[in-house]
Amino acid sequence: MVDIKLIRDNPDYVKAAIKKREMDLDSVVDEILAVDKERREATGAVESKKAEQNAVSKEIPKIKKAGGDASEVLAKMKKLSEEIKEADAKLSEINDKQQELMLCLPNLPDEDVQAGGKEQNIPDHYFKEKPVFDFEPKNHVDLCESLGMIDYQRGAKIAGNGAWIYRGWGARMEWAILNFFINEHLADGYELILPPHMLNYECGYVAGQFPKFGDEVYWIQNPTSTDKKFMLPTAETALVNLHRDEILTADELPKKYIAYTPCYRREAGSYRSEERGMIRGHQFNKVEMVQYTKPEDSDAAFKELVGKAERLVQELGLHYRLSRLAAGDCSFSMARTYDIEVWIPSMGIYKEVSSASNARSYQARRGNVKFRDENKKLQFVHTLNASGLATSRVLPAIVEQYQNADGSVTVPEVLRKYMGVDVIKPQD
Known part of the structure; x- marks a missing residue:
């Protein structure tokens, strides 16, 4: 959530920052300011009446002690009480209105983030050269099927389009990748978390996904309760x-967490030929990194997360590029994002396997997560996250970049201790 003080003090800056996302919310910002003014005036009126009520209430025992008639004062108290109740109700409505408007505002992009949409993303650097084959390379779908690694047909049969089944060496490679990622993070001092997969509404609200993107998740309704x-x-x-x-x-601080979970997305695969297989799906596995930091430490934390995600892809020996996303391509809650994108030879394009993002205080304001600094002053923490990594594109990249002329796939060296083989060969 954007700081209301920043909106009051510099509304033009807020408007310009939002425009970098290719969004025009000037009217919303203006309405927030108008409602905020109304809210502060209403708050002042309520507090004034409550102060008057407190002062009047102190007169009652004095009048009674002196043997006087307190009926007039009691009547005034009753009237004040009714006015306060009415004023509180109005103030509550104004607060709700302001909250509703504030939730319309995305996080403000950092000042050095490029304006515009994804066409303005900037490749920062590349790792290794694109693989060159002296034979006709196969795509990952055909390779995984011929090696018995993935069963696409039965996956679709039991779960519909956008689903697949890992089996044999495919299941073992998926598990090896996850083990490799987790062990690397543990060695770096991150705490492993296995969270629930079913979350309450507040979780989506704090993360910035709700209410705006509530239709992009799978909802579960308990039939015996609300x-x-x-x-x-x-x-x-x-x-x-x-x-x-x-x-x-x-x-x-900082608090450093990793979690392994499947991820569930309503976004359907495009089902274009170049995105078949595992490139898009409704469920995929991912190891996620999250940090809570002091504001002054979040830039260094962001650099750490990017470096950690890059190191994983480098140790797998995959060609990739690091891209700095333009403001319009950053997610709603994030002030800046870098994507690590692996090369998929059969598609001739790069596909994201990790997004490293800094939300600054945006999520912490929604979740009311604060820390007490050295001066005993309360501040909001900064939250950051990065995939470390998502596997549904890592495995296809490995299979395609490490394929051999005989249809076999060489196992990346860092995965061999988990899999027990150097090469996955075609089934007889």
Whole structure:
């Protein structure tokens, strides 16, 4: 959530920052300011009446002690009480209106983030050269089928389009990738979390997905109660809620978490030929990193998260590029995002396997997550996240970039201790 003080003090800056996202919310900002003025006036009126009520109430025992008639004062008290009740109700309505308007505002992009949509994304650097084959390379779908790694047909049979089944060496490679990621993060001092997959509404609200993107998740309604939950679209949604409504100490920060979960997305695969297989799906596995930091430490934390995600892809030996996203391509809650995109030879394009983002205080304001600094002053923490990594594109990239002329696939060296083989060969 954007700081209301910033909107009051510099509305033109807020409007210009939002325009970098290719969004025009000038009228919303103006309405927020108008409602905020009304709210402050209403708050002042309520407080004035309550102060008057307190002063009048102190007169009653004095009058009674002196043997006087307090009926007139009691009548005034009753009238004040009714006026306060009415004023409180009005103030509550104004607060709700302001909250509704504030939720329309996305996070403000950092000043150095490029304006515009995804066409303005900037490739920062590349790792390794694109693989060159002296034979006709196959796509990952055909390779995985010929190697018995993925069963697409039975996946679609039991779960519909956008689903697949890992089996044999495919299941073992998926598990090896996850083990490799988790062990690397543990070695770096991150705490492993296995969160629930069904979350309450507040989790989506704090993460910034609700109410605007509430139709992009899978909802689950308990048929025997009013309990309604949603399937997590990413472990970030759970991790940024761990300290909701808590006050941390400066000594506790930074907090560094990783979580392994499947991720559930309503976004359907485009089903174009170049995106078949595992490139898009309704469920995929991911290891997610999240940090809670002091504001002054969040830039360094962001650099750390980007570096960690890059190191994983580098150790797998995959060609990739790092892209700095333009404001319009950053998600609603994020002030800046870098994407790590692996090369998929058969598609001839790069596909994102990790997004590293800094939400600044946006999520913490929604979740009321604060810390007490060295001067005993309360501040909102900063939250950051990065995939470390999503596997549904890592595995296709491995299979395609490591394929051999005989249809086999060489196993990346860092995965061999988990799999027990150097090469996955075609089935007889």
